[in-house]
Amino acid sequence: MSKPLRVTLLAIAASAAAASAFAAPDAAPVGDPKVATTQDGKYFDAAGNPTYKIAPNGQVDWYTFSGYRRFNGTCETxxxxxxxxxxxxxxxxxxxxxxxxxxxQKIVINGKQSVNTAESLVMPAFGDNKNVMCYLDDIYVYLRARSDGALGSGRPPSNEAKPKTAIANENDCMGP
Ligand code: HEC
Known part of the structure; x- marks a missing residue:
């Protein structure tokens, strides 16, 4: 009799811990967006996280451009x-x-909910959606550029060519 109850309480404690992971992110989770390294047209910051590159004439890297298209195809609604x-x-x-x-990544893969008396907001989980999962970094760097004020609203004026790695990864990820 006491065993199932204990299991339930542990499950509640575990889900409360998972929820608070979103509520209290690390102290400095975002970091400096400055490009530190490059790999075949993909740019990374000093922490190794994907970042954007925007030339003085407004030309964006491929992934930022791709993120612009993917975001406005799925998340924009x-x-x-x-x-x-x-x-x-x-x-x-x-x-x-x-x-x-x-x-x-965690939020887009698993979704997020704020349901209380004042509001009921539900962000769907996209973990099974290839049109999102195969382009998660693209969407991230696009939004990173937008939130830094480095990129305005609307279609970027031009973009770098699609890297070979992007073509290969897309084929692998999307499948036949
Ligand atoms: C059906 C509507 C809907 C769609 C489509 C949607 N979202 Fe959300 N999203 C939400 C809602 C509602 C929240 C707020 C959830 C909350 O506060 O708990 C949210 C929250 C978020 C957050 C956290 C924001 C914050 O301030 O806490 C991120 C990041 C996010 N969404 C990214 C995306 C991305 C990327 C896509 C496209 C792949 C997307 N969303 C598509 C409804 C949506």
Whole structure:
């Protein structure tokens, strides 16, 4: 009799711990977006997280451009054009100032809910959606550029060519 109850309480404690992981992210989760390393047209910051590269003439790296297209294909319905928010979902150009790469991935893969007496907000889980999962870094660097104010609203004026690695990874990830 006492055993199932104990298991239930442990499960509740575990899910409370998982929920607070989103509520209290690391002290400095976002980091400096400055490019530190490059691998075949993909850019990384000093912490090794993906970042954007924007030339003085406005030309963006491939992944930022791809993220712009993917975001506005799937996330825009709730988060507004170019991430600027709507009555259903938060302004991601603000959220990404404090949500770092790891937490961003967790939220998009698992979803997120704030359900209380004042509000009922549900972010769906996209972990099974290849159109999102295969482009998660692309969407991240696009939103990172938007939240830093490095990229305005609308289609970037031009973009770097699609890297060979991006073509190969996309084929592997999306499958036949
Ligand atoms: C059906 C509507 C909907 C769609 C589509 C959607 N979201 Fe969300 N999203 C939400 C809601 C609502 C929240 C707020 C959840 C909460 O506060 O608990 C949210 C929260 C988030 C957050 C956390 C923001 C914060 O300030 O805590 C991120 C990051 C995010 N969404 C990214 C995305 C990305 C990337 C996509 C596209 C792959 C996407 N969302 C698609 C509704 C949506």
């Amino acid at each position: 709730c988060h507004g054009f170019d991430g600027s928010g709507s009555s259903f979902a938060p302004d991601l150009t603000q959220s990404l100032k404090t949500i770092g790469y790891d937490d961003f």
